[in-house]
Amino acid sequence: MLPKQEVVAMLLAGGQGSRLGVLTKYLAKPAVPYGGKYRIIDFPLSNCVNSGIETVGVLTQYQPLVLNEYIGSGQPWDLDSINAGVRVLPPYQRGRKSDWYKGTANAIYQNIPYIERYNPEYVVVLSGDHIYKMDYSKMVAYHKEKEADCTIAVIEVPLEEASRFGILNTHEDASIYQFDEKPKVPKSNQASMGIYVFTWSKLRKYLEADEANPKSSNDFGKDVLPAMLNAGERMFAYRFEGYWKDVGTIDSLWESNMDLLNPKIPLDLSEENWKIYSRNPVMPPHYVAGGATVQNSLVAEGCNVYGEIDFAVLFAGVYIAPGAVVKDSIIMPGSRVEENAIVQYAIVSENAVIGKGAVVGARPEDIENKDEWGVAVVGDGCVIAPGTTVPPKAMIDAETLAEEAEK
Amino acid sequence: MRGNNVLGLIFSNVHEERVRELTEKRTMGSVPFGGRYRLIDFPLSNMVNSGINKVGVITKSNYQSLMDHLGSGKAWDLSRKREGLFILPPFSGECSMSNSRIESLSSIGTFLSNSREEFVIVSDSDVVCNIEFTDVMSSHLKHNADITVIYRSGKLPEKICDPTVYTIDPDNRVRDMLINPRADGECNYGLSMLLMKRETLMKIVADCVSRNLYNFKRDFLQRNISNYRIFAYEFKGFTQTICSMNSYFEANMSLMLPKVRAELFNADRPIFTKVRDDMPARYGLGSIVTNSLIADGCVIDGTVENCVLFRGVRVGKGTKLENCVVMQDSVIGPNCRLNYVVMDKDVVIKNDRSLLGFQSYPVFISKGSVV
Numbered sequence: 001m002l003p004k005q006e007v008v009a010m011l012l013a014g015g016q017g018s019r020l021g022v023l024t025k026y027l028a029k030p031a032v033p034y035g036g037k038y039r040i041i042d043f044p045l046s047n048c049v050n051s052g053i054e055t056v057g058v059l060t061q062y063q064p065l066v067l068n069e070y071i072g073s074g075q076p077w078d079l080d081s082i083n084a085g086v087r088v089l090p091p092y093q094r095g096r097k098s099d100w101y102k103g104t105a106n107a108i109y110q111n112i113p114y115i116e117r118y119n120p121e122y123v124v125v126l127s128g129d130h131i132y133k134m135d136y137s138k139m140v141a142y143h144k145e146k147e148a149d150c151t152i153a154v155i156e157v158p159l160e161e162a163s164r165f166g167i168l169n170t171h172e173d174a175s176i177y178q179f180d181e182k183p184k185v186p187k188s189n190q191a192s193m194g195i196y197v198f199t200w201s202k203l204r205k206y207l208e209a210d211e212a213n214p215k216s217s218n219d220f221g222k223d224v225l226p227a228m229l230n231a232g233e234r235m236f237a238y239r240f241e242g243y244w245k246d247v248g249t250i251d252s253l254w255e256s257n258m259d260l261l262n263p264k265i266p267l268d269l270s271e272e273n274w275k276i277y278s279r280n281p282v283m284p285p286h287y288v289a290g291g292a293t294v295q296n297s298l299v300a301e302g303c304n305v306y307g308e309i310d311f312a313v314l315f316a317g318v319y320i321a322p323g324a325v326v327k328d329s330i331i332m333p334g335s336r337v338e339e340n341a342i343v344q345y346a347i348v349s350e351n352a353v354i355g356k357g358a359v360v361g362a363r364p365e366d367i368e369n370k371d372e373w374g375v376a377v378v379g380d381g382c383v384i385a386p387g388t389t390v391p392p393k394a395m396i397d398a399e400t401l402a403e404e405a406e407k
Numbered sequence: 408m409r410g411n412n413v414l415g416l417i418f419s420n421v422h423e424e425r426v427r428e429l430t431e432k433r434t435m436g437s438v439p440f441g442g443r444y445r446l447i448d449f450p451l452s453n454m455v456n457s458g459i460n461k462v463g464v465i466t467k468s469n470y471q472s473l474m475d476h477l478g479s480g481k482a483w484d485l486s487r488k489r490e491g492l493f494i495l496p497p498f499s500g501e502c503s504m505s506n507s508r509i510e511s512l513s514s515i516g517t518f519l520s521n522s523r524e525e526f527v528i529v530s531d532s533d534v535v536c537n538i539e540f541t542d543v544m545s546s547h548l549k550h551n552a553d554i555t556v557i558y559r560s561g562k563l564p565e566k567i568c569d570p571t572v573y574t575i576d577p578d579n580r581v582r583d584m585l586i587n588p589r590a591d592g593e594c595n596y597g598l599s600m601l602l603m604k605r606e607t608l609m610k611i612v613a614d615c616v617s618r619n620l621y622n623f624k625r626d627f628l629q630r631n632i633s634n635y636r637i638f639a640y641e642f643k644g645f646t647q648t649i650c651s652m653n654s655y656f657e658a659n660m661s662l663m664l665p666k667v668r669a670e671l672f673n674a675d676r677p678i679f680t681k682v683r684d685d686m687p688a689r690y691g692l693g694s695i696v697t698n699s700l701i702a703d704g705c706v707i708d709g710t711v712e713n714c715v716l717f718r719g720v721r722v723g724k725g726t727k728l729e730n731c732v733v734m735q736d737s738v739i740g741p742n743c744r745l746n747y748v749v750m751d752k753d754v755v756i757k758n759d760r761s762l763l764g765f766q767s768y769p770v771f772i773s774k775g776s777v778v
Contacts, residue, residue, distance in 0.1 A: 270706070278684065282677040282678070284671075285441070285701055286702075287663070287665075288696045290697040294690050296690060298689055301443070
């Protein structure tokens with residue numbers, strides 16, 4: 001028996017993130033690079049450590065290689081403790097009944113033995129596709145104070161946008177009386193953030209019941225939480241204030257990166273007492289050459305900037321050639337933008353090359369039909385030939401490029 | 408491949424009197440360099456990249472910042488069960504605080520005799536370079552040498568401390584060695600790195616101690632030129648010896664050259680250092696930056712020209728920095744003008760200040776000062 005841990009966090013990192021298209025072709029969504037040096041999973045992992053939670057299970061299923069390698073021993077987040085720490089939990093074979101993770105609830109259910117080893121009082125369930133800084137220990141304290149069985153973090157969203165979210169309707173004491181998944185006519189503006197605190201003994205009971213129900217889709221939002229509510233368990237909403245963004249789509253990922261360049265947006269990654277940890281590249285400081293123009297940008301180590309960048313997020317080791325222009329774009333690790341190429345409103349994935357004079361993406365004001373405009377995406381390892389054009393909203397991946405070249 | 412039967416030894420306190428300002432509160436090895444490094448990162452990474460598994464860092468005084476920097480050695484992959492990083496502070500009683508390498512080596516006798524490696528590389532920590540020690544090893548074995556010294560061919564760097572100049576045979580054997588000679592033209596000067604058998608090192612140290620000889624260069628090397636087979640290995644890559652405030656400044660500035668960066672920060676032989684988990688550097692509206700090296704965590708709203716900014720430096724709006732080296736977490740307020748200034752860590756420059764040095768004499772502002 002391992003020493004008891006009061007709180008165990010379970011991080012759901014198995015989703016494919018199909019809405020991110022080519023960005024998640026070879027990696028799971030939580031491993032998608034963000035903010036110049038991070039990957040999305042750095043946020044929940046760092047939040048855990050900063051909140052004093054040192055037992056974290058990461059549930060992986062889809063394209064786990066990059067994610068596994070990235071988490072490694074957990075050392076960059078101080079999660080390599082002797083008895084606790086981070087564990088990657090893939091689905092595994094056992095006896096007769098083994099299967100992939102069928103849903104979020106099933107993923108936790110299959111790992112009941114992992115959780116039980118720590119004999120926890122509470123289990124925090126997190127997802128790996130949100131950018132935010134949050135002290136989970138305050139939420140756990142709130143959960144205890146309310147003597148709740150389940151606490152769900154909520155954030156206020158503008159009422160006109162509320163129909164895009166899972167909305168929680170609560171009484172005055174914050175107890176939940178209704179879940180409204182993407183309601184047409186929202187009754188409140190409290191959106192669920194996908195962060196749950198459960199009293200473990202209760203959750204375990206419901207997970208087992210859910211598993212026994214053949215009709216269930218084994219999902220927290222669709223099955224387990226409604227079941228708990230119907231049974232009259234004590235469920236409360238915990239209000240979070242601050243920056244929170246779901247980065248599950250190309251547009252929201254792009255926006256959230258751009259938010260880092262906006263001084264008015266309250267997401268400060270330089271806060272000394274709430275650092276976001278990551279696996280750091282071993283590279284020298286970045287170099288900005290004579291003749292380069294750098295404004296409103298985030299530039300990571302190992303970059304070489306000779307051209308012009310404005311509202312750009314450059315990850316480690318990016319090269320911007322003389323005469324190249326990068327505006328309102330994200331360039332991921334190791335990519336090169338060659339001479340006189342223009343990249344606007346685009347996401348360029350890792351190790352891609354934008355050839356000389358190529359044009360990627362376009363400014364919305366230059367496009368007449370707004371429906372045709374969108375963020376252009378260049379996938380992992382793509383080589384965009386010199387002088388070619390990648391239209392806005394396009395999504396290019398290396399294999400299709402190679403096939404086209406053969407024709 | 409890890410593990411090549413070579414032990415690394417680094418002297419962290421060397422020639423500190425040459426850059427008194429920088430080493431007032433630290434060792435030479437922990438002098439910040441190049442935006443995110445400390446000088447010891449170079450010999451340490453060179454050793455690790457050459458497959459050395461066990462490194463002893465010999466300290467004498469002021470080594471708090473060094474210990475803080477090295478920690479468990481994790482950043483260099485030297486935190487391990489077998490071998491790894493060993494910090495070797497002086498033994499009180501045995502050691503008078505004189506600056507003698509022989510004394511230091513003698514006081515780590517147990518460490519040396521308990522090590523299993525056949526060979527040992529001894530290095531100072533005031534030379535910035537990226538060198539592959541496996542090549543030195545091949546040359547050492549090829550010549551069946553007792554000692555191999557690493558040298559560079561060229562003009563002696565100015566103000567270099569007690570340079571050693573070698574006379575070398577066509578077959579690379581060292582015939583003569585002069586210490587601090589008057590040498591104007593090209594010469595072969597030592598880079599304070601030696602390779603020899605561990606047994607040889609222990610034997611020569613014991614010999615020196617028994618004769619009360621404590622000068623490393625004169626007694627360890629010069630005296631033994633005829634007794635041992637001493638060979639020289641020429642290193643042709645970029646080197647910069649930190650031997651004065653000027654050379655420190657120039658070494659930082661030389662990093663603006665793409666060729667120097669490519670050589671020093673070779674991706675196959677990366678220079679490791681302690682990580683700080685800063686966010687990437689953030690440039691504000693109206694920032695103008697040219698020909699500068701900028702580390703993570705910087706926030707720049709002003710103008711920066713020909714500067715090296717270390718991690719977490721802040722440059723205010725309307726400020727103009729030219730030819731400056733600004734160390735970790737220093738803050739420069741709005742509307743300042745600084746030219747040829749070297750700022751140590753945690754310096755605060757308040758609004759509207761002007762500080763002008765000159766290329767041959769950069770102004771130095773010590774750690775934690777408020778201007």
